[in-house]
Amino acid sequence: MIIMLSHYLVLAAILFCVGLWGVLSRRNAVGILMGVELMLNAANINFVAFSNYITPDVISGQIFSIFVMAIAAAEAAVALAIILNIYRVYTDIDVTKINMMKW
Amino acid sequence: MLNYAWLVPVFPLIGFIILIFFGYRLKAKAPAVSISMAALSALFSIFLLIKVILGQTLEANYPWIKVGEKIFNAGFVIDPLSAMMLATVGIIATLIQIYSIGYMHGDKRYSRFFAYMSLFLAAMLGLIIANNFIQLYICWELVGLCSYLLISFWFEKPSAALAGKKAFIVTRIGDTGFFLGILLLFATTGYVGFTEIFNAVQSQTISPVILTISAVLLFCGAIGKSAQFPLHVWLPDAMEGPTPVSALIHAATMVAAGVYMVARLYTIFSASTTALAAVAWIGVITLLLAGSIALVMDDIKKVIAYSTISQLGYMMMGLGVGGYTAGVFHLMTHAFFKALLFLCAGSVIHGVHTQDIKKMGNLRAKMPVTFIAFLVGGLALAGIPPFSGFFSKDEILIAAFDSNKIIYGLALLGVLFTALYTFRLIFLVFLRRGWHEEGPDAHESSLVMTVPLIILSFFAAFIGLLGIPKFNLFHEFIHFGHEVPTPNYTVMFIGLGTAVIGIIIAWIIYGARSLSLNRLKTTFAPVYNLLKNKYYFDEMYDYVFVKTTTMISGILALFDKTVVDGVVNLAGYLIVVLSNIQKWIDVHIIDGMVNLSGWITAAAGNKLKYIQTGFIQNYTFIIFAGILIIIIIRTAF
Amino acid sequence: MILETLVFYMLAALIIFSAIGVVTLRNLFRCAIMLVLVFIGVAGLYFMLNAPFIAVVQILIYVGAITVLLLFAIMLTKKISDNLIKQTNEQVLANTVIVILFVIVLSAAAVKFLWATKLVSQKIDSISMIGRLLLTDYLMPFEVISVILLVALIGAIVMAKKD
Numbered sequence: 024m025i026i027m028l029s030h031y032l033v034l035a036a037i038l039f040c041v042g043l044w045g046v047l048s049r050r051n052a053v054g055i056l057m058g059v060e061l062m063l064n065a066a067n068i069n070f071v072a073f074s075n076y077i078t079p080d081v082i083s084g085q086i087f088s089i090f091v092m093a094i095a096a097a098e099a100a101v102a103l104a105i106i107l108n109i110y111r112v113y114t115d116i117d118v119t120k121i122n123m124m125k126w
Numbered sequence: 127m128l129n130y131a132w133l134v135p136v137f138p139l140i141g142f143i144i145l146i147f148f149g150y151r152l153k154a155k156a157p158a159v160s161i162s163m164a165a166l167s168a169l170f171s172i173f174l175l176i177k178v179i180l181g182q183t184l185e186a187n188y189p190w191i192k193v194g195e196k197i198f199n200a201g202f203v204i205d206p207l208s209a210m211m212l213a214t215v216g217i218i219a220t221l222i223q224i225y226s227i228g229y230m231h232g233d234k235r236y237s238r239f240f241a242y243m244s245l246f247l248a249a250m251l252g253l254i255i256a257n258n259f260i261q262l263y264i265c266w267e268l269v270g271l272c273s274y275l276l277i278s279f280w281f282e283k284p285s286a287a288l289a290g291k292k293a294f295i296v297t298r299i300g301d302t303g304f305f306l307g308i309l310l311l312f313a314t315t316g317y318v319g320f321t322e323i324f325n326a327v328q329s330q331t332i333s334p335v336i337l338t339i340s341a342v343l344l345f346c347g348a349i350g351k352s353a354q355f356p357l358h359v360w361l362p363d364a365m366e367g368p369t370p371v372s373a374l375i376h377a378a379t380m381v382a383a384g385v386y387m388v389a390r391l392y393t394i395f396s397a398s399t400t401a402l403a404a405v406a407w408i409g410v411i412t413l414l415l416a417g418s419i420a421l422v423m424d425d426i427k428k429v430i431a432y433s434t435i436s437q438l439g440y441m442m443m444g445l446g447v448g449g450y451t452a453g454v455f456h457l458m459t460h461a462f463f464k465a466l467l468f469l470c471a472g473s474v475i476h477g478v479h480t481q482d483i484k485k486m487g488n489l490r491a492k493m494p495v496t497f498i499a500f501l502v503g504g505l506a507l508a509g510i511p512p513f514s515g516f517f518s519k520d521e522i523l524i525a526a527f528d529s530n531k532i533i534y535g536l537a538l539l540g541v542l543f544t545a546l547y548t549f550r551l552i553f554l555v556f557l558r559r560g561w562h563e564e565g566p567d568a569h570e571s572s573l574v575m576t577v578p579l580i581i582l583s584f585f586a587a588f589i590g591l592l593g594i595p596k597f598n599l600f601h602e603f604i605h606f607g608h609e610v611p612t613p614n615y616t617v618m619f620i621g622l623g624t625a626v627i628g629i630i631i632a633w634i635i636y637g638a639r640s641l642s643l644n645r646l647k648t649t650f651a652p653v654y655n656l657l658k659n660k661y662y663f664d665e666m667y668d669y670v671f672v673k674t675t676t677m678i679s680g681i682l683a684l685f686d687k688t689v690v691d692g693v694v695n696l697a698g699y700l701i702v703v704l705s706n707i708q709k710w711i712d713v714h715i716i717d718g719m720v721n722l723s724g725w726i727t728a729a730a731g732n733k734l735k736y737i738q739t740g741f742i743q744n745y746t747f748i749i750f751a752g753i754l755i756i757i758i759i760r761t762a763f
Numbered sequence: 764m765i766l767e768t769l770v771f772y773m774l775a776a777l778i779i780f781s782a783i784g785v786v787t788l789r790n791l792f793r794c795a796i797m798l799v800l801v802f803i804g805v806a807g808l809y810f811m812l813n814a815p816f817i818a819v820v821q822i823l824i825y826v827g828a829i830t831v832l833l834l835f836a837i838m839l840t841k842k843i844s845d846n847l848i849k850q851t852n853e854q855v856l857a858n859t860v861i862v863i864l865f866v867i868v869l870s871a872a873a874v875k876f877l878w879a880t881k882l883v884s885q886k887i888d889s890i891s892m893i894g895r896l897l898l899t900d901y902l903m904p905f906e907v908i909s910v911i912l913l914v915a916l917i918g919a920i921v922m923a924k925k926d
Contacts, residue, residue: 025764026771028880031812032873034775038782038801040866043750045786047743047858048851053836055743057785057798060829064805067821075812076880082892085814086901089893092824093908097915099829103836104922110840118742119852125740747854751861757868 031072039065052106052116056099063095128177128184131204134170134212135251137163141244149237156237160244161223167251168216171209178209179603185257185321198318203257206603207454211254211386214458217585218378218465219247221578225469226370228575229476239279243374246272250379254386258319259308262387266304266347269380270297276375277367289363296360300350307343310336311394324393334398341394341401344387345408352384352438355412359663361435365427369472372427377434377464385441385457392450406446406529410536412439415661417543421550422657425481426471429551433507433544434464440522440540447533449525455592456518463506463515463586469579470500473571474555483554490556493570497556499579504552506586508545509625514590516622523621524614538624545628553636771811778804789850791837795830802826816890 038061045058067088074084110116141163149156187201223243230239249268256262271294278290312318314336315326326332348354353361364376375381388395388405395401413436420432437460444453473496474489475481490497506515519541526534570576635646647654659665777800784797802825809818897905 024768026767026811028878029874030771031808033870034778034808036866036869036873037779039869040862041779041782041786043865044858044862047747047750047861048855049786050848050850050852051791053791053833053840054786054794054850057794057833060798060825061782061785061801064801064825067817068805068808071809071812071814071817075814077878079813079881079887082814082887082889082896085817085889086893086896088814088817089820089897090904090908092820093912096824096829097911099832100915100919101922103832104919106836107839107923115842116840117848122740124738126735126738743852743854747857747861750865751857754861754864754868 028072028076031068031076035065035068035072038062038068050117050119052109052118053103055118056102056106059102060095060099063091067091128174128182128204129186131174131184131255132186132202134167134174134216134255135248137167137170137248138244138251139248142241142248145237145241145244149241152237154236156240157223157227160240161220161227163244164216164220164223164247167247168213168220171212171216171251174204175209175213178204178206187257187319196316198260199258200261201257201319202255203320204255207386207389208254210454210458210603212251214461215247215250215254215379218461218582219243219250219374221581222370222374222378222465222469225373225472225575225578226368228572229370229472230368235279239276239368242272242275242279243370246276246375246380250383253383257321259311260318263305263308266301266351266383266387269375269383270294270301270351273297273364273375273380276371277364279367279371283366286366289360289366293360293364296357297350300347300357303343303346304348304350307340307346310340310343314340320390327393327397337394338398338400341391341398342404344391344394345401345405348384348388348442349408350384351387352381352442353412353435354384354408354439354442355415356663358412358416358435359667362428362431362660365425365431369427369468369475372431373465373468373472376431377468378461381434381438382457382461385438385445385453388442388445389450389454389457392445395445396448402446402448404446406443406533409439409442409444409446410533410540412436413443413540414536414543415439417540417547419657419660420547421543422654424484426474426483426486426551426555427468427481429483429547430464430467430471433467433547436540436544437464437507440519440537443533443537444522444525447522447526447529449522452518452521452525456515456522459506459514459518459586459590462582462589463503463513466499466503466579466582466586467507469575469582470496470503473575473579474500476571476575483551486555488557495570495576495579499576499583500556501552502583503586504548506590508548508629509541509621510629511622512591513587514585517590517592520618520621524617527614527617538621541621541624542628545625546632549629549632550636553632767811770807774804774807774811777801778808787850791841792834795833795837798833799826799830802830813887814889816893 042058042061042065045061046055049055049058070084070088070091072084074082074088078084106116109121113121115121138160141160144159145152145156152159183203183205185201185203185205187199189197190200191198223240226239226243230236233239246269249265249272253262253265253269256265274290274294277293278287281287281290308318311323314332315323317323317326327337350357361376361381365372367376395405416432416435416439420429420436423429423432437456441453441456441460444456473493474486477493477496478486478489480486502513506513509516509519511517523534523537523541526537656662781797781800781804785794785801788794788797802821805825806818806821809815809821
């Protein structure tokens, strides 16, 4: 069967939800970050698939995915710097133990 | 010239105004103002009298008050009656004021005394020339006011203040009747002017019953003002005032206003035989009542006061039995000799500093001028010719004889009493020998006091000659209707004889002391006690009227305190209760609600704070769960 | 045709299984390696979607830079007890439910909607097109993204340095 847009979209949806599960369930902060990367990738797949199937002559989806990647990179850098700082303070990056903002 | 007659009361009024405002500054010169004004009025009055004798009369009216369609006039009337009274009052008032310079010397309210005297004179003169009821009533009340002010002149003495109040209140009772009479006449005739009302009476447009009732009501004013029975009780108490006041107001002029009023309104009275009979009988009762009390009084002024009441009764009786001229004639002569007697009494009091005749005696030697003057006045009062009292009394006796024999008999008894008490006074005060004499201070009064005495003596002595039966000039001058008096020599002699008998009795008891006074007192003890206590009139009035009024006021005051104040207090109490309830509501319910909202917020916060776990994955979970729910709800519905 | 389908499903399987591996494995290193596999799979997908440039950039950036960064971070924050403790927190059950529901909803939306697909006749030279577009239509985001990268760079350095 021909691969339709919906296939890509479903795939991206599954990938997104897996990433979501990781964000919601992992204890390790770096693990959560990995989940976020998965979610961003799923979004990218969506962009490129749309660009290919709906506007193939104007490839704006691909350009947008470039930007998303750049943002993801910047965000990963900053997040990891923060995690390093947290590690320095608490010597532990278990997010369940870092809850200073609780009541 | 008669047009300016209205100035006669204005002069003393000006004197009053000047003295009220500047009297304190004038001090000892104050009498000059009032005496000059009084003399001016007196001279002008004499001038008017001459003009009237020559035949001129005048009644003038000026429009004054306009009420809707009706116009009330202010006016004055100068006819023989008013001219005679003006002159009499003017002369006596001037002489008494001259006398007061000496008598009131050193008093701390010297100028105010003369101010009040001037006001009184203005009001009295205004009363005399009034030609309508409004002016008459205004001046009537004004003289009453001045009487009150002057009786309680030494108001530091509580008895003087009480006497002033008593005088005013008692005369007020009479004035109420007077006012009702005026209103009744106004309601029936629609006029207040005398001329118009006389016309209405004579044309018989008023029903007899109304006429009688209004005449009797008008007479009530005279009963009060002239101290007739039963409203005579204020005059003896009025002796608290200075003696010149007693002389002027309570002997010569104000009390005469009642008699003058009856004379002036004689048309109304003569139209009703019932009213005239009432006047006569009240006069006679007063004559005997007061005359009998005067026999036992020990205060020199009180004796003369009761004598005044008695003589006023005599005058009223005279008017009542139809003797218009007789009554008016006696009014004039009485004014002179009674004023004279009072001034002499004042001179005596000034000399011996006491009013109790028991403490006096043998003053003939110490105060000769006063003695002669008093003797002249006393002879006039007793009715001994050729002094004035004889002629005037005699005319009244003739009128009484012609009208009602019973009244005539009682009048003779009155003549006996008069002579008796007058000479009792003379014997005890001046001629008694060997009794206790008041200190070495007794001396004759100064010239300023004795000269008026002398002048008044002349009047008291000779003015009666105007009424000598043969040439009755007075009757030609002042008369009512067309009666012609017939001299009745029998009545004259009987009257004279009765007076002489009275003098002899007085000499027996008090002069030669042949009959023991103490034995008389014990023999007639009950009568003596009755007379001494003035027939218990004061006690009776006090018990019946004063105590009742006080009791009613007490009840009303109690009512006011308990019920009215109770209601007010209850209202206040209810308000306090209401506010307490409101306070409770405010504190518990309203504040409670406010507190409750605060408590709810805090409690909710307490429970809801657990949402903030600080666990970011919880928050993320909520986000996505929310998105899911929204999507599902949106697509499902 | 069949090749395309086959390749797609193989890549899909790779991606999904690697992704599940990323989020469940206890050893973080292994998670990172699985992540690499996901990236490579996604790059393959891009090739299939006529986006060669994007595919290469994906590998360059994600695998080359981000993964290395993650590895460094893992190494710097490692504890000995890491492999022994449970990697999932207590709200796992609720998460699973939510995630499954999410998948169902998103998939349903994707499948049910009628997409307006277009087919292009000739092949497009994507690289030159991207280059041209970046410097004309999308110049502004391009400049902004450079600033963002600069800021992120500085920020990361400032935060991570020892002082």
